[in-house]
Amino acid sequence: MKQFLVVFIFFFLSFDVACQNKHVSYNKADLEEVVKEVENYFSIRFSYNDAIFKSQYFTYKGLLNLDIFLLEIELQNNINSEFIDAKNIVLTTKQQTISNYTLDEVLVVSEYLTSGFNQNEEDGSIVLSPTKMGVLPGLVESDVMQSLQLLPGISSPTESATNLHIRGGTPDQNLILWDGIKMYHQGHLFGMISAFNPYITERVDIYKSGASSKYGNRISGIIDMHSATDIFTKTAAGIGSNLLHSDAFLKLPIIKNELGIFIAARRSLTDVFNSITYRKLGNKIFQNTKIEDNNQQVQEEELRILKDQFYFVDFNAKATWRISEKHQLNFSSLFVRNKLDYANANLEGMTSNDRLNLQNNGFSLQSDNWLTKNFKLTTSINYSDYKSDSSLLETNTEDNGSYNRTNSVQDFGIIVASEVLLNSKNKLIFGADYADYDVAFTIDFVDATIEDEIQNNTLHTTSLYAEHVYNSSKWHIRSGARMSILSKLNTTFFEPRFYADYQINPVLKLKGSxxxxxxSISQLITFEFDELGLDNNTWTLANDSEIPVLNNHQLTGGFLYDKNNWKVDVEGYYKYTKGLTTFTRGFTNATNEDYFSGQSTSYGIDILVKKRIHRFRTWLSYSLSKTLFNFGALQASNFPGNFDQRHVISFSNTYKLKQFQFSLGWHFATGKPYAQPSGTRSFVNVDNQVENALVYDSQNNARLANYHRLDASIIYDFKLGKHKKTKARLGLSFLNVYNQENEIDKSSVLEGDTTQIIEETVIGLRTTPNILFRVSF
Structure with missing residues (x-):
């Protein structure tokens, strides 16, 4: 094995050295791809705004020489180049200069994984460009949230696209923004795909740690999505479909260089077309629920399905108005909806109707004003409206029963932010934001013997933040703080933030944060009153009694090595979180208490090793981590967190050959913990009846089996029409190629009123194909 590794590494290194001196031939090649290849050839870094590469092509044949290349892009593409030092070059258009850039306009980036995955060298964040993303393992088209799971430190133990766990945090602890709109629901098909259209999402900034002080009210990762802010110069449109949904978008210039709009929509085919992809996903989603049980009874002719409708839709619209060279106004809106309507009847005449409606709508209005070339003022208003409404109605000849459960969040905010460029190395950022939260939770029962539950809480937060940014050829330092005042709680929180990296030499960088x-707002796991069991996450606000404000401290440190198309990124971290509750973590216990308070400690190391050889990229991401919970009133000793996975490995490969793109990836993870009962106990309830309950010696005392699967994708790009101006794409993908039966969850229940324990296991996706066809023009 060791000999094989030596030969393998020697082959890559020798092949790379040989390629450095080869002649190249570009014929109307995509300029951004060429720039990345040149960057790797000479081990240099280009800094640029992605917009300068739009509809830009490059033609050249001969020996690849850096000086000649820079001269050619100046002549062919009207692009200036300026050396910051021997290894860093800034690319700008002829109309731009370096002095009037701010941090969000020029990104010092280098390719991190593959096409569309970059790293911001100034703050260590990952910059994802969905519209430019290459093929990824198991994905027939780019999915913003699923793509992030290829990064070390980000995982989804339940195979969900949206329930992301970032370095020991839980999904509700992540701040997810789309054009400034806070998202409280991010998925379709119960989280199997994300609700964000990749064809109109221009850029995604991902922070696992070291986030700017402008981000607040979340304690884990940050996923900040942006749509295009430039004015469209010509009409563009696209339409496509896979085996789950169809989509279309239109970008339309209204007034040349002044006003432009775009609209985009996606709708599922699940209620009109029972594709193999939907059947595979449905088998995983509806396991151990009423739907799975009823389907079995239908086959046994004991039940009739009266209605089985499920669909999702999302819609985006944006208008950009460039009032003048120094003033721009952006209005964004989105609508996300999932709806389920399921009804059945048995032989005795009993009918049952389950309904679920999930939606997250919102808008943002942002005004950008460049008061001087070095001073930018941004004012924004944002609003997010989330609602989950589920109900059950049961009817028979003698009696009716029903319950209705709703959870809603109305989030309104105002932000005033400014950036002052003091000189080429120093910048100040400061601002204020106000947020108003209105959160409601109700459960209504038709049975008068069961008490209804109603909660309606409001909270206002006012925050001030400031930070200083220093950038030089050796140092990138961002230091700042955020102060927040919470109404009702009469509490003030102070949050210092710090990030720094130091370039030891052209290939090695140290970093820390x-x-x-x-x-103050988080999700609770409530008891499942319905048999459907598909929507039991509830948003609630912190209060001065049972639910405290979550508090997190995090430290990170590591290094980045980048040379000869090799990239090695290593970062260790330590996180301490207090203010957790048992409902927040969804523990299984046999007590009658409602809430237990506790803390968690997470620590680990994330490693990325990547190699690029022209159009072939291979990378290995590995996370070693440990998350422990401490709930003294529930259990005296520490125990593993619900989603603690010690080892998570992804090995991915992509290759581009002319019009084809290929991708193959293998994913491995150790099993997550679950609670295994040791027996049962009997007790007398409030109605003086004897009941049985499960007994647990300790929390999360067992683990699932190890998880592994192989994913593959292939994409073919071509052009249609007489003049070959219409772009077309065909795609094919497979999740879990070798059909591995993976355990992703396990729980225990009692059989009726007996003491017999039944173990219910949830199995992950089996082999799941998908096919894509789309055109753009």
Whole structure:
């Protein structure tokens, strides 16, 4: 094995050295791809705004020489180049200069994984460009949330696209923004795909740690999505479909260089077309629920399905108005909806109707004003409206029963932010934001013997933040703080933030960060009153009694090595979180208490090793981590967190050959913990009846089997029409190629009123194909 590794590494290194001196031939090649290849050839870094590469092509044949290349792009593409130092070059258009850039306009980036995955060299964040993303393992088209799971430190133990766990945090602890709109529901098909259209999402900034002080009220990762802010110069449109949904978008210039709009929509085919992809996903989603049980009874002719409708839709619209060279106005809106309507009847005449409606709508209005070339003022208003409404109605000849459960969040915010470029190395960022939260939760029962539950809470937060940014050829330092005042709680929180990296030499960089964060809105796991069991996450606000404000401290440190198309990124971290509740973590216990308070400690190391050889990329991401919970009133000793997975490995490969793109990836993870009962106990309830309950010696005392699967994708790009101006794409993907039966969850229940324990296991996706066809023009 060791000999094989030596030969393998020698082959890659020798092949790379040989390629450095080869002649190249570009014929109307995509300029951004060429720039990345040149960057790797000479081990240099280009800094640029992605917009300068739009509809830009490059033609050249001969020996690849850096000086000649820079001269050619100046002549062919009207692009200036300026050396910051021997290894860093800034690319700008003829109309731009370096002095009037701010951090969000020029990104010092280098390719991180593959096409569309970059790293911001100034703050360590990952910059994802969905519209430019290459093929990824198991994906027939780019999915913003699924793509992030290829990064070390980000995982989804339940195979969900949206329930992301970032370095020991839970999904509700992540701040997810789309054009400034806070998202409280991010998925379709119960989280199997994300609700964000990749064809109109221009850029995604991902922070696992070291986030700017402008981000608040979440204690874990940050996923900040942006749509295009430039004015469209010509009409563009696209339409496509896979085996789950169809989509279309239109970008339309209204007034040349002044006003442009775009609209985009996606709708599922699940209620009109029972594709193999939907059947595979449905088998996983509806396991151990009423739907799975009823389907079995239908086959046995004991039940009739009266209605089985499920669909999702999302819609985006944006208008950009460039009032003048120094003033721009952006209006964005989105509509996300999932709806399920399921009804059945048995032989005795009993009918049952389950309904679920999930939606997250919102808008944002942002005004950008460049008061001087070095001073930018941004004012924005944002609103998010989330609602989950589920109901059950049961009817028979003698009696009716029903319950209705709703959870809603109305989030309104105002932000005033400014950036001052003091000189070429120093910048100040400061601002204020106000947020108003209105959160409601109700459960209504038709049975008068069961007490209804109604909660309606409001909270206002006012925050001030400031930070200083220093950038030089050796140092990138961002230091700042955030202060927040919470109404009703009469509490003030101070949150210092710090990030720094130091370039030791052209190929090695050290980095580190420290931060304190607080969170006043989070999700609770409630008891499942319905048999459907598909929507039991509830948003609620912190109060001064049972639910405290979450508080997190995090430290990170590591290094980045980048040479000869090799990239090695290593970062260790330590996180301490307090203010957790048992409902928040969804523990299984046999007590009658409602809430237990506790803390968690997470620590680990994330490693990425990547190699690029022209159009072939291979990378290995590995996370070693440990998350422990401490709930003294529930259990005296520490125990593993619900989603603690010690080892998570992804090995991925992509290759581009002319019009084809290929991708193959293998994913491995150790099993997550679950609670295994040791027996049962009997007790007398409030109605003086004897009941049985499960007994647990300790929490999360067992683990699922190890998880592994192989994913593959292939994409073919071509052009249609007489003049070959219409772009077309065919795609084919497979999840879990070798059909591995993976355990992703396990629980225990009692059989009726007996003491017999039944173990229910949830199995992950089996082999799941998907096919894509789309055109754009």
């Amino acid at each position: 420290g931060e304190i964060k607080n969170q």
